[in-house]
Amino acid sequence: MTHAFDVVIAGCGIAGLSAAVSAAQDGAKVAVLERATFEERGGNTRWTEAFMRMKNENEVSDDFEEHFMDNGGHFLDPSLVQETARPYEEWPSIVKALSFTDPDVIGTLAEKAGPTLQWLKQFGITYSDMASYLITQSTTRISPVGGGWALVEALGKAAEDLGVQFFYETTADKLIQDDEGRIVGLKASNATNRNLRFMGSVVIACGGFQGNAEMMGRYIGTHAKYVRPIARGGYYNRGEGIRMALDVGAATSGDFTEYHAEPIDPRSGVSEPIVFMFPYGILVDKTGNRFIDEASAAVDAIYENVSRVINRLPGGVAYAITDAGLDDVPNWQRTVRSDEKPYEAGTLAELAAKIGVPAENLETTVKAFNAATRPGEFKPLEVDGLGTQGIQPPKSNWARPIEKGPFRAWPIASSCCFTFGGLRFNSQSQVVDHDGRAIPGLYAAGEVTGIYYGRYTGATSVLRGAVFGRIAGAHAASQIAQARSAAS
Template sequence: MGKTFDVVVAGCGVAGLSAAVSAAECGLRVAVLERASRAERGGQSRYTEAYLRMKTLDRVSDDFETHLAENAGVYMDPDFVAELGRERNSWSHATRALGVADPELIMNFADHVPATIAWLQGLGVTFDFLPTQFLTKTQPRLLPVGGGEALVEALAAKAEALGVTFFYQTTARGLLRDDRGEVQGLLAQSPEEGGVHFLGKVVLACGGFEGNPALMAKYLGPRSVYLRPVCKGGYFNRGEGIEMALEAGAAPCGEFGSYHAEPVDPRSGVSEPSIFVFPYGILVNKAGERFTDEAPGTVDACYESVTRRIYEQREGIAYVILDQRIKDVPNYRLAIRTDQPAIEAGTLEALGAKLGMPEGALDATVQRYNEACPLDAGFKALELDGLATRGLVPKKSNWSRRVDQGPFMAYPIISANVFTFGGLKINSAGQVLDTDGNPIRSLYAAGETVGMYYTNYTGATSVLKGLVFGRLSAQHIAESKL
């Protein structure tokens, strides 16, 4: 005997809660399975600031669809690209089965964002363009007041009021299917009851696999040992939803060998201890050598690519070196979220020794950099100033000022794994597609469980992806019961 519902949702972040509330608003009986306790519910959603790529409350950014489309695949066959621009019913089998987010999905995503924000406002969530940790930026970012925790609590409260049943410390382990392969529900595990069958249409909204070292090594490779989730909620995301669907014939989508990278201080245990101040200093590895352009563009647009270069260094770590000139940058502390102090020394030689670098290496690197710096009369702290080094490899494109005013400071930086890119392929209704491009009946997905991104994350879209496709999944389930 199992527990029977109309909808069984795996995951209690914004994607799962969005699905649960929307389904309950349609009069459906809903169960939410959450591996965490009630106090810890919400996974990564609880810890995120929940940046939203929107220029007003009812309009996404101008490049929303374009950026997603440009990062939806790499070196795609031009014949397939041409097919994707035509009506879906004309696509070949190969095009239907591509592991990319198709144009219709991206368009539907963008089109449903404004209504989703209005829906959340109706639940009591307020939004504003609040200060962010990015001192320079090219894209507006709307935020819910109170961050992701405010979203989680507002949605969970509404779900409870609508009679949604929550099962805490209950983990989805596998799909229940009949002899024709149709999804019937979920097998879950709880400490009290052991294995439990939950019967109903399934929405997988249980995150990516950043909290699972085995899957990280499997998909990202052995260097993934140098990564860690960006917040404690990420450790709950262990990939069961993705794996159980793939086993059932679901199509993979997104870049399984990659993830959203963010620069953080490895010494800190706070949520998202980011270090976004590196464009104003230099980055060096454990050998005391520079290895990348620290400021190719505004920090909101370039931090991911720079962080990936940090991940490539020995032991996956680097150090930003700063001097007292950093205090010329207005509100520079906003770009430093760690709770740990800077490592300081009166001389570069002493700082290098504290960081365990070869004797004289840091001093020599800074000297070469300083000699390549232009006069800093054109320095503009809060906009791209084109103040670039001359004759230095690698170059620094902006904010190139000498590092010579001690005492000197350093922050260690590693790449955090905010979320993994690889996941399940869905259609515009949130239905999981199989490897032939056909919907798997009674199976839906939302949030990080859905694969969409390749190479470069379209910033401030992940939370929106969870909210939008959680709602669309529930609405499709409700419509299919009519």
């Protein structure tokens, strides 16, 4: 069965919906393919609070571009990086296809973030800097009221009102090229037909590969077996979008060996069961030993690295240990979203038995830690410099003795918000090949694209989906309009 459209979009999260609405506003006939049911549409977006690294509704944070560039790649050839100082059109092909954080793309993201947030407001979206689970922060953030769910519902309705057709429980499988190599559609399948064809320019917006165990093992490595998607929507992201594009010669970008990690309670089945209180206690492995500075900076700046280190521990699990002093932290309960209660005991030995850690080791670890703490003022809502002395690893902030019951422990494992590796694309959201040339008729936006290396630039993923989804839809629609004008 063949369906004819101007623009075909694989994915129904913020990137796909932004592309759909943008293209439809410009007069294109649009289809959206979504693997999930209507009730679960929206991918990761549906489940996120959708933080945005903004000072306000019009301006990105002061550290926005700097943070991206500080995490632009690993041991990049400086002679190639220097080429990016020239206009994009003059970049050599190897630079246009290089796997690194493209400053032209990041510049576009920073420039278009404010206008895109204003564009979203016409669909009823409002913004707030309301309190979140981050009770200490190193940058500025706002979020849409209602989070990602509000984005999906508002843009979904707008798309439907504009005549966009949705095909649920339908999975994109393969891109279709004409004789000149232009992308003219894609093949897809659903429960009753494995040979569906949707003709039109294609926007790939169907996420990364965190829901695909084979790809996680291939790219992330052996400890991927301990990693699960942060929320239900991530299980639908199985990497077909990346694979389809690679099959037609797309270049890659982003670090395929890493992912945006968050510390979660593995006992919990709720969406994003984060455990962010660990800076106010200590972290121990299964043997009862500390292994990391639990509070080297504000929690929003360190939780990803802490989660990755935990993933590499035996069994991929650690335990956050606290005492009654945790209750001195205002609103610490906001930092834990597990629906499972912590393990609790009157003594460390009893707590160790409950979590399966050698009691003698845990008691020795806590005794050594307590001896390394020093007097000072405890300031729980700011980086206070109250660190340990003479112990490795150190604890740089909020270091107080763990000595008064009740003692509590939360298990922590690493979860995957999204994978870093994806498709290389330009500032017009066009997917490029290994010579840096745009593949005609093919666009990508959102988590399927690769722009992150090293540390995730927090609160930018929903932004990139909205910005480049909107750009992709508008550019694809304009190309269709130009083709029709030329033909007439």
